[in-house]
Amino acid sequence: MTNSSGGGEIPATNWQPTLPTTATAAIAAIVGTLGLATLTSDVLVALLGTVTGIALAVTVAAVGTDDSRLTVAAGGLLATITGLGLLGSFAAAAIVQVAWPPTPPFGTLAVAPFLIVGAGLTTGFGVVTALRDLSPTRDAGYTALRLLSVGFVPVVAIAVDRWQPLNSAGAELIAARFDQLIRPVQPMSGVAAALPKFVELVALCFATAAVLYVAVGRLPIVELTRESNRQSATYVRDSIRQGLRMVMAVAIVTEFCAVIVVSSSVISLDEFPADVVGGLLAVSYAPFPRQLFVVGIAIGIASLLVVRLVRMLASRQFRPTYLPIAPLAVGSLLTAVAVVGHEPAAAAMLEQSTSDTAQRMLRDLFATVGSFALLTGGILLGLATAACAAVGVSLVHAVGLLGRDSGTQLAGSGVFLAAIAAGISNVSIPVVIIGVATSLYVLDLGEFATTLGQEVGRAGTSRRAEIVHGAGGAVLAVGTVGLGIGTLAIVNRLPQLPAPPTAVAVVAAPVGTLLLFLATR
């Protein structure tokens, strides 16, 4: 149904599902899920799942759709909590079925509480997704990618913690070489050793001049200078660069000569005057010029990096999607929290553990894995769980189980899961029927809101039609409930069947036939 709607710009938000119907569907989904969970006595885990689902949807909205770095960073932090909440929800579904503290052996756990968690999770996620009109394929998938970027720094931190490179032989070797570079030890009779050290010094000088030359060129000295002083600033900058260029030229020539002398079998250092050799030795082994050069290189590189970073952040071309600055920053923050908090957390865990066995187990765990790796691993687990949930939604969409009105489809599926959980938990049959009808009512409203948003848009007049459809959909749902209860009454009037398999076959045969007939129509 496409036609011109005239000129002018219509905002993209106009084509989202209409708000009144979507809000009605969302309310119906939440009430349906929590109501069924209440009847199965699992309202707490349902609430936990719903809140986690909402948090996951907010994470997707923040990380997957927003380009603001602050929002992405907040979403990254929320993702960690969401992932842990998700794990906690399923853990809670298990804990409510066993005594606390959990002590083996455990009996077979019921499926219903887990279904209820899934129902809450799906409903919460679907409700926010519907109201924000998020796209599960694009937004959730992109969120998963960014969350993997968040996990990069913690993974590196764990690797460093496990590998300990600063204490390794390689690190010690590098440190010794660096120390030798800036504080060379002069041999007692080392006239022959003077020239190699001199070559080293001149190379250091060249490197310093080169780095400073590039850094001075990149520093925005002239841009930041007042207009009236720009000519002077340009002159000063060019003079410095010219001086550094001269230093580089002299260093190259000197280096070339020194290398020739070192490699020559004709020219011997012994032929040089004693004062020259003495001066060469003093200069080559003096620590101050070397330290000065190293400091110069450090300043030059730091300036280059800072200027590059500032320019990149200030540039209009730079977008967070090009470089995962925000996810990496969040990863660094989480790692910093783990660095600071792992020891107090370990101490608190040991204090809180009541039994000797638990204390011994924790001590063994800390000794084997380390408290830092354990805490960072927990953070990573949370992130991975949130990312997997987001990817899961994308996959469900990819296989075609979610359509264009995916938000309300998810919300309706949540109610449907809750209805199944209620059916398994031996809740009365009419309640299950009402639950199933509610889920289909939510789906009905969702489809209506989506098509209305796409064909008419939020700016169009539609309030009365939405009310009429909402009421008509409710009547239809009530009618199907009546059909279900009628079916129940008929089933109750049927004579008892000899065995459960026979009963299943008797019921499944007409239902399956009817389904086949309707599906092939």
Added chain:
Amino acid sequence: MTATSLTGRFDGATLAAVILVTIGTVFGEPALFVGAAVPLGYLLVGWIATPPAVDVSIDRDIDPAPAAPGERTTVTLRLKNVGDATLTDVRIIDGVPTELPVDAGSPRACLSIRPGETASFAYDVVPSQGAYEFTPPIVRVRPLSSAAVTTTRPSVTGTTTLICQRNAGDVPQLQGALQRVGTQPVDRGGEGIEFHSTREYHPGDDVRRVDWRGFAKTGNLATIQFTETSATETVVLVHGIGTGQVSRGPGYPTASELMIYAADRVVTRLFATGNEVGLRTGSITAADIAVPVPTNTDDQPWIPPGADEATRRQIDATFDSLVAATRDGDRNVPTHPCGLHERLPPNADIVLVTPALDESTGELVETLCATDRHVVVVTPDITNLDTIGKTVTRIERRLTLARLRAAGATVCDWDTRFPLTRAMEAAT
């Protein structure tokens, strides 16, 4: 052409029924078996659904007709359910011409109409000068279950063409911006129409001006004096057509089009009150104009002030050519009109119509005001705060207008979202 189809929106219920039956089988729960009756119910509803008939009559109304350029015009569609059944879901998209911007409301709606009832919706468009042909709307009707759909394009009664022309809309009154322009009364008795005072009779006075009533009462001869008027000429300058090729948004009239409309309204008012009016614009040449007009040395139209029908025709033809010129796109226009000051009559007032979007406006007005003329500037405001660039343009224009006021000009800053007459009558 009418198309019907089934939406298949309850197909998902099949999956729900299968899941319920399967899980019911696995867990041996009769509740789930019975629960499968609910999705089956939805499937049955989808099965019995048929595409509904589109029994509606549609009427379109456009107000005002004809519309002035830039004037917000309301289009109202009324749908009457002429069938016997309630139409719960009627989606309609009006066939608005693509070049016509919708300023408020939406040309799309979803309505629910009982038999015999009429539902309506309205939206506003902002036309430029021209004729806009509306196509019949697309109507899509669904039953309550939304399981089937009928789409058609029914014919429409009422107005199908929006006419937008320059001479539509109100003419500004003389009380506002034009108060000091053209023929003005002076506080001096003499020839005229309106009574001013009486004075002692002098031999040779016209006998028709003798106050015979006073003579009958007092026996003294007196002569009636009427309020004299200072008859000045007015030249309308249309300036900056090239820089005015910008609009508030895609499809909206450009500042240039609105300038021509404003100039037309001013000229109409001045002619109506017996003023001698001339026109000067540097945006076109005489060759572009359908009738012969006087020109300056650059062959640009320079119509000297006059109150006769020939002058009016020349001015109208020049406006028509300017409208055509604005549609041709940017034109290279000299910012300083050639020989303007030399050709202006010494006692002429100036009405400058300009978008005030460049520096030349300030310079021109300062020069004109320096010669002790009454200068009225009428300037359509098409700027907004949508982007940084537009915000800067808006601020620059405000500064230009402040400069014009400081020079002594009367500035009518016309917010183009509202009628021109309101802006002109409010400006002092």
